Amino acid sequence: MRDLVTTQWLARHLHAPDLRVVDVRWYLDPARKGREAHAAGHIPGAVFLDVDADLSGPGGGRGRPLGRHPWPSPEQVSRVMGGAGIGPGTRVVAYDDQAGAVAARLWYLLRAHGHDDVAVLDGGIVKWIAEGRPLTADVPSVAPASFPARLRAGFVLGKADVLSRDAARPLLDARAAERYRGDHEPIDPRAGHIPGARSAPFAGNLTAGPPPIFRPPAELRQRYADLGAEAAPPIVYCGSGVTACHDLLALHLAGLSGSLYAGSWSEWSADDSLPAETGERKALKRRGRREGPE
Incomplete structure (x- = not known):
């Protein structure tokens, strides 16, 4: 199974006994709940995993030292994935309603813990619905599985690694880009970005739509080459370690690699001893192109 699957592929394989579809819809707006959206209608057979409770460790929150979505322990990953019926022989397809911005967190989390047979549904449930495909409110019966989680070296980094x-x-x-520049910061303690960082908004991985889907691998390769990713595997961060995984998926689709700074800006900005920059990063010359924010 490829790391990105189409709605057509999922429709053909939806009832395969080794396939687990996972709904990971989540919203920054606390008034919106992914679990409620799932209950109202989801892709048949899909289970729900919550970014806050299932795909993040304890102790997170706005302005807290660990950031908003601390990376979960292998023990938590084993428990959550096993409870969702995901084991070593399970193929997993993750979806959301934000063009993979949230689903990529599950994709990266599983790969980081040794499970490569995972994909993101390109276009997510938005594309699924637009094509007239079925939804259900039925709760699937899921047999628990054993998921041996072991974090792979280099996949997840901390503040010390960034420094x-x-x-x-x-x-x-x-x-x-406006949050990178520090024009405003609606969520985390300080505005701006980590010194030396380049702007790579996850939305730049997508077509215009509607609905948006991932750009072709050759276009993604050029995008990240212009950001220096061919010279060395980048460290990627975002607000709390969720949408950064979208960039990491795009890098993977482009034949490149990178690492996640899991605490991301929500952890960095909560530590007043760490520096921050605002504004645009000065563009660099590379092969006649300009590197910098898109």
Whole structure:
């Protein structure tokens, strides 16, 4: 199974006994609940996993030292994935309603813990609905599985890794450009970005739509080459370690790789001892092109 699957592929394989479809809809707006959206209608057979409770460790929150979505322990990953019926032989397809911005968190989390047979549904439930495909409110019966989680080296980094990174290794910020620049900061303690970071909004991985889907691998390769990812695998961050995984999926689709700074800006900005920059990063010349924010 490829890392990105189409709605047509999912429709053909929806009832395969080794396939687990996972709804990971989640919203920054606390008035909106992914679990409620799932209950109102989801792709048949899909289970629900919550970004806050299931795909993040304890102790997170706005303005807290660990950031908003701390990386979960292997023990938590084992428990959650096993409870969702995901084991070593399970193919997993994750979807959301934000063009993979949230679903990529599950894709990266599973790969980081040794489970490569996972994909994101391109276009998500928005494309599924637009094509007239079925939804259900039925709760599937799921047999628990055993999921042996072991974090792979290099997939997830911390503040110390970012502070000590080689200057030749790119640092990419997946947030919207206005948050990178520090024009405003509606969520986290400080505005701006980590010094030396380049702006790489996750929306730049997508077509215009509607609905938006991932750009072709060759276009993604050029995008990330212009951001320095061919010279060295970048460290990628966002607000809280969720949409950065969208950039990491795009890098993977482009034949490149990177690492996640899991605490991201919500952790960094909560530590007053750490520096921050605002404004645009000065563009660099590379092969006749300009590197910098898109």
